Amino acid sequence: MLRSEVGKATVNLNEVYATIQGEGLLLGKPALFIRVQGCNLRCPWCDQPSALPFEKRPVEREDLLQEVERQPHKHIVITGGEPFTEPALAQLVKELLARGKSVQIETNGTLWQEAMEEVASQVYITCSPKGVAGWQVHPRVRHYAREFKFVVDDSLTLQALLLFEDVLKKGYVVLQPESNKPKYLQKALDLQRELLALDYEVRVIPQVHKLLGLR
Numbered sequence: 001m002l003r004s005e006v007g008k009a010t011v012n013l014n015e016v017y018a019t020i021q022g023e024g025l026l027l028g029k030p031a032l033f034i035r036v037q038g039c040n041l042r043c044p045w046c047d048q049p050s051a052l053p054f055e056k057r058p059v060e061r062e063d064l065l066q067e068v069e070r071q072p073h074k075h076i077v078i079t080g081g082e083p084f085t086e087p088a089l090a091q092l093v094k095e096l097l098a099r100g101k102s103v104q105i106e107t108n109g110t111l112w113q114e115a116m117e118e119v120a121s122q123v124y125i126t127c128s129p130k131g132v133a134g135w136q137v138h139p140r141v142r143h144y145a146r147e148f149k150f151v152v153d154d155s156l157t158l159q160a161l162l163l164f165e166d167v168l169k170k171g172y173v174v175l176q177p178e179s180n181k182p183k184y185l186q187k188a189l190d191l192q193r194e195l196l197a198l199d200y201e202v203r204v205i206p207q208v209h210k211l212l213g214l215r
């Protein structure tokens with residue numbers, strides 16, 4: 001096998017674990033999380049520091065798929081790190097869809113891969129724009145995303161949210177207080193009220209898996 005083919009048969013993996021989806025509009029679904037290794041951003045409060053460096057942690061995709069098949073879960077969440085830094089992302093998605101799984105990708109929205117065009121409409125993309133990226137979102141992520149989840153921290157402002165008026169109009173925006181801290185919950189409720197006054201309805205949803213003592 002050629003070296004490039006070997007590369008394509010692997011995924012750079014941080015971990016796989018089963019829990020519930022504790023965030024966003026798919027809250028409560030039993031889910032198997034595939035966490036890829038490596039992120040292009042560095043958010044100050046990131047709760048996955050071990051997944052950030054672009055370390056080589058290749059696993060055979062076939063082995064990963066076998067692990068998925070051993071679990072009863074119908075819903076697979078590809079998270080990170082940043083999933084769009086994984087070269088085999090589209091291939092992995094295709095293989096999961098072929099096994100009858102529903103697939104969700106949690107992304108910071110800054111990156112895109114041409115190969116994803118083929119499958120993106122079959123995937124539930126959760127975009128979480130980040131202040132450290134100046135709230136930039138790739139137009140193709142913006143097009144395909146089915147929800148936008150904003151972590152409410154010191155950097156999130158009403159002005160930043162109003163950069164997403166097209167998204168706010170569609171009504172699939174979630175405000176998530178950073179680490180469930182009371183001051184950010186209050187800020188989320190304040191932002192929700194200010195947006196409602198502008199005729200935009202958004203949801204405030206904490207990290208429920210943490211409230212339940214789950215991963």
Ligand code: SF4
Pocket residue numbers: 039040041042043045046047048052080081082108130
């Ligand atoms: S984009 Fe996500 S994984 Fe990357 S640093 Fe920010 S919170 Fe962490």
